[in-house]
Amino acid sequence: MFSREMYALGAQPSVIREIFEYGRQRKAAIGKDNVFDFSLGNPSVPAPPVVNETIKRLCDTMEPTVLHGYTSAVGDQGVRQAIADYLNRTHGTAFSAAEFYMTAGAAASLSITFKALSEPGDKLVLLAPFFPEYNVFARAAGMEPVVVKCREDDLQIDFDALDAAFDRNVKAIVVNSPNNPSGVVLSEETVTRLCAFLQEKQAQFGHPVFLISDEPYRELVYGGVRVPFLTKYYDNTIVCYSFSKSLSLPGDRIGYILVPRSADPTGELYKAVCGAGRALGYVCAPSLFQFLVPACLGKTSDISIYQRNRDLLVQAFTEDGFSVAKPDGAFYLFLRSPETDAAAFCERAKQYELLLVPSDSFGFPGYVRICYCVAPEMIERALPAFRKLAQSYGLC
């Protein structure tokens, strides 16, 4: 009657969505201030004022048939040039507008890129822990995901495991730094080694291996940490960007794909990206949000709030006896479960009204993801609950 595969995707609620729904019901039952929901990566800090100010200014000053009209499928030329100029200023690169394709956010960027690259038999390497929808987008594009676990101690790449998993059917590898769900930023050492590894594989196989850099959290870093800009390290890099997290506008669906000339000397891959966007029904990225972008480049919502949240939680967890790293970016903590089964740990946490996400669906069992893009007051209220949870395991 209809696609069983799509039904399965739609009917199987993601673990995160399930926990979120539980939280909604629980809040209705016992009051919203008594439930501590750390399940969703939804920015809690409002968009910076420049966002609404610019939207209103565009409404007042721009010809409506342009503001609300179609842009070309690849996006408005002036907007793409503004992004190129900004990146060139910031990273010392030399991109032009023609290397950018505007998208409806990170999920669109990834779906389109995977579809543009995919040929029968292709594999896509995912570094665990990873955002679970990568699996969905890869399979929808006809690519087989190959999961390679990162090192347990610092969540940097395990090159022995990567080498063992790599074969000539690997078309691309996805990196996501800062990472969802761990917050970890790949070090320059890791990046350099990864690029050398990929160069070697390209030479060995005699065909390109693409490095897809999924960067929605690029600007969300703390303490002056630098996130290496990957096109400078490796020619066959494709950047998938979204403004969702840095500007706190995930619902507005705006981002881009950067297909640098270095990865695409003939311009044919860019055309494949155009074809994939067309095949997936995208037409053009929302015009008004495209026109918003130039005013917002280099700006972020007030991320100092996330940093304070992180510091508060890491300190408390350490005092409680939990094992947790202090990651440099995004708004996630990756806490080691005190028992092997992270799902069981999350169930016990629920007894203290703490909603955490077990790491199994991120391809890296034994941990929980804690989203700290929440109100600082909720964290303050949650700390005694975390303490009791730790005590129940005899950690403190």
Add this chain to the structure above:
Amino acid sequence: MFSREMYALGAQPSVIREIFEYGRQRKAAIGKDNVFDFSLGNPSVPAPPVVNETIKRLCDTMEPTVLHGYTSAVGDQGVRQAIADYLNRTHGTAFSAAEFYMTAGAAASLSITFKALSEPGDKLVLLAPFFPEYNVFARAAGMEPVVVKCREDDLQIDFDALDAAFDRNVKAIVVNSPNNPSGVVLSEETVTRLCAFLQEKQAQFGHPVFLISDEPYRELVYGGVRVPFLTKYYDNTIVCYSFSKSLSLPGDRIGYILVPRSADPTGELYKAVCGAGRALGYVCAPSLFQFLVPACLGKTSDISIYQRNRDLLVQAFTEDGFSVAKPDGAFYLFLRSPETDAAAFCERAKQYELLLVPSDSFGFPGYVRICYCVAPEMIERALPAFRKLAQSYGLC
């Protein structure tokens, strides 16, 4: 190196896009007032004031983390309820919010619906003339398009041809009324007969055959013509709607899929729609434009301008000796080419700086599409050129 199929889609410029590009160059060469571009279905009447007023009000009054935040994947509950209420008031239906899935416009609505329905071996019936991207979306979803030409005299459905093309592999048929590229509205008689035909086929094959109603032009009708609301005629109807054309905001990408309970008693098809949206990377329809919708239901841009344009052109074409129907909706005229090869006719029209689209890519050779969503002044300037074109064929 990458997908040849996606490259082909991205590299092959659509005929319409090619003509549009030619027009751009020609305008640069001889001045924009001297080129008469009737090639693009891009609304020329500005969005009604309520659009920008509502956007600004939302910016001023709504919590930014909600206005710019994720909605649920299916769309905001209140927005979906408002649409249900509006349709129920207007058409005497009894829909609930749970039957609506918000999308990023018509192309997304169709892509998601095709993907949700598609099983291996499925066919999709398209009634020519049709919007060429149907082919692209159908193939991307793995469905084989089957083209059935409408009757030459009135562009209503040719039921003999339809019957001859129908077999048990047909999963669905797409209707688009008012139609792009012809502007024709399917009569109630045609609709009634189509629904009886589909009922019969369902009984014969023992499985559902879905009627997909693509309705971006529903509100663009002139002279009090009624567009039958298809869920009232046939249980297995799925409505794909977009606000692009009626509100002149094609770039903003907002629409919906209506999966009525009558077509989906178990709710499983709706879940397949959710799965398809997820697989194609949509996440949620742009939130701000979702929140805009309730204030705009039942409103349109000033479509009296289109009606005047239509009347002006039809009168002139008739006087010139062209053969053209006076369609009731959308903003397209379908003019019969005075020579068999419509592409040759369009080439000759270019000599008079008239940019028209040959109908071959709409699956119905021998005609040209004329988009009259243009400035009335351009039409006035273009009339002498049309006269000369007619004279060159000895029509007047």
